[in-house]
Amino acid sequence: MAITKLNGTKDILPEEIHRWTYVESMFREVCDTYGFKEIRTPVFESTELFKRGVGETTDIVNKEMYTFEDNGGRSLTLKPEGTAPVVRALIENKIYANGQINKMFYITPCFRSERPQAGRQRQFHQFGVETFGSDSPVADAEVIAVAMTLFDKLGVGELELRINSIGCPECRGKYREILQDFLRPKLDGLCETCKSRFDKNPMRILDCKSPECQKQVVGAPQMLDYICDDCKTDFEELKVALTAMKVPFIVDASIVRGLDYYTKTAFEIITNKIGAQGTVCGGGRYNGLIKQLDGPDQPGVGFGMGIERLLIVMKEFGVQVPQDDTIDAFVAVMGDKAKIKALELIQDMRRAGLKVQMDLAMRKLGKQFELADRLGARNTLVLGDDELEKDAVIVKNMETKEQVEVPVSNILNYLKESR
RNA sequence: GUGGGCGUAGUCAAGUGGUUAAGACACAGGGUUGUGGCUCCUGCAUGCGUGGGUUCAAAUCCCAUCGUCCACCCCA
Numbered sequence: 001m002a003i004t005k006l007n008g009t010k011d012i013l014p015e016e017i018h019r020w021t022y023v024e025s026m027f028r029e030v031c032d033t034y035g036f037k038e039i040r041t042p043v044f045e046s047t048e049l050f051k052r053g054v055g056e057t058t059d060i061v062n063k064e065m066y067t068f069e070d071n072g073g074r075s076l077t078l079k080p081e082g083t084a085p086v087v088r089a090l091i092e093n094k095i096y097a098n099g100q101i102n103k104m105f106y107i108t109p110c111f112r113s114e115r116p117q118a119g120r121q122r123q124f125h126q127f128g129v130e131t132f133g134s135d136s137p138v139a140d141a142e143v144i145a146v147a148m149t150l151f152d153k154l155g156v157g158e159l160e161l162r163i164n165s166i167g168c169p170e171c172r173g174k175y176r177e178i179l180q181d182f183l184r185p186k187l188d189g190l191c192e193t194c195k196s197r198f199d200k201n202p203m204r205i206l207d208c209k210s211p212e213c214q215k216q217v218v219g220a221p222q223m224l225d226y227i228c229d230d231c232k233t234d235f236e237e238l239k240v241a242l243t244a245m246k247v248p249f250i251v252d253a254s255i256v257r258g259l260d261y262y263t264k265t266a267f268e269i270i271t272n273k274i275g276a277q278g279t280v281c282g283g284g285r286y287n288g289l290i291k292q293l294d295g296p297d298q299p300g301v302g303f304g305m306g307i308e309r310l311l312i313v314m315k316e317f318g319v320q321v322p323q324d325d326t327i328d329a330f331v332a333v334m335g336d337k338a339k340i341k342a343l344e345l346i347q348d349m350r351r352a353g354l355k356v357q358m359d360l361a362m363r364k365l366g367k368q369f370e371l372a373d374r375l376g377a378r379n380t381l382v383l384g385d386d387e388l389e390k391d392a393v394i395v396k397n398m399e400t401k402e403q404v405e406v407p408v409s410n411i412l413n414y415l416k417e418s419r
Numbered sequence: 420g421u422g423g424g425c426g427u428a429g430u431c432a433a434g435u436g437g438u439u440a441a442g443a444c445a446c447a448g449g450g451u452u453g454u455g456g457c458u459c460c461u462g463c464a465u466g467c468g469u470g471g472g473u474u475c476a477a478a479u480c481c482c483a484u485c486g487u488c489c490a491c492c493c494c495a
Binding site for chain 2: 004007058059060063064081082110112114115116117118119120124125126128193204209257258259268275276277279280281282283303304305306307308309310332334364365366367368369370371372373374377380382384385386394396398401403
């Protein structure tokens with residue numbers, strides 16, 4: 001039986017890697033302009049981090065984590081999301097102690113044991129940003145702007161930003177009760193999953209897709225009408241900031257975060273073009289998290305973005321990813337003596353930063369030209385006994401088909417100038 | 420975790436119980452023994468995801484299993 005990769009994992013092949021490096025470098029560029037610094041944390045952490053950081057009641061912690069014991073009997077978990085590890089690093093390295101607002105970004109694989117489908121894998125990749133230490137909604141707006149600027153740069157500007165406020169623990173608790181009071185008499189009319197949501201996460205019922213639930217939910221109290229004055233002020237300021245930054249948004253009361261640590265601002269950037277998993281980017285404010293993980297009582301805000309989903313969106317939008325598939329020279333060789341001389345030449349050219357290839361299979365000249373063509377060579381150098389004698393090489397421009405004889409001593413300059 | 424679709428060459432596939440499993444692309448070699456893209460010729464699945472079963476006969480029917488895709492759930 002052949003050994004194959006596991007369900008829900010993917011190889012990223014040489015033919016598509018340029019798409020990945022492209023979005024990653026664009027993301028780095030945008031982060032740089034906004035002043036976010038990269039941080040890299042381990043792929044596995046102690047299980048406790050996610051239990052406390054993400055929340056014991058969440059689906060992620062309850063049924064989707066890759067958790068195992070190491071040789072010492074410690075419980076480890078492959079990171080299911082990016083934020084908790086970054087917060088752990090912030091606390092453990094006492095980065096917060098510099099008294100500054102700290103802005104970081106990460107690019108990392110994540111692991112969740114879900115059933116794979118379009119836009120959802122068991123190992124997937126996320127990048128995201130986090131801002132620690134600012135209460136200001138301007139920080140929220142800045143984080144959102146990073147994502148939107150990236151979309152613009154990548155040419156997928158038509159994604160929809162939806163924002164909401166899910167309040168602070170105090171007003172959310174009150175709203176929860178009000179919502180449950182509203183739904184209690186309608187409980188029988190709800191679908192099975194929503195019945196179980198009633199206690200666990202009643203806010204989820206509001207955006208249930210089943211028509212029966214949609215009917216019951218009409219006229220339900222909206223979170224935004226019940227958030228406290230402080231939360232309301234922040235939400236208004238966020239809208240003002242986004243407007244000033246010319247970032248279009250839609251207020252969507254159904255945006256709810258699935259991770260326990262979120263407070264106040266919640267947002268998603270979505271598309272209907274890539275199947276059922278349309279959330280490309282999700283994030284928000286998490287004011288309780290750092291303290292929850294035994295750090296200082298510092299606020300935070302950030303987002304996570306699914307790279308696979310982003311790449312699918314880019315494909316849908318027909319985004320052309322630049323790819324340099326040409327090389328400076330191909331060296332065609334005939335005879336063993338010429339081969340030695342060619343190795344010397346090629347090494348010189350490569351040391352000088354030129355992209356050069358040769359036929360490792362040492363086939364006949366016609367085949368070598370075929371290969372040169374396929375490799376996108378701008379020039380093909382021919383080196384055989386005749387040329388060895390003259391201490392020169394034939395250089396053929398593959399586009400114009402012009403051939404000139406160039407002395408070996410001039411070849412580097414010649415190629416650099418014809419670039 | 421639940422439901423459904425699909426597994427024939429490197430890729431896209433035809434074939435729906437009857438002789439040696441179409442075709443296309445890709446790849447390799449040759450026509451052209453020192454010159455690419457075009458063209459022509461040749462080659463490329465004792466095998467139809469895997470394991471059982473039914474049958475005189477199975478890629479084709481049945482069962483199981485694995486893989487994959489889509490959806491639910493949930494999320495990025």
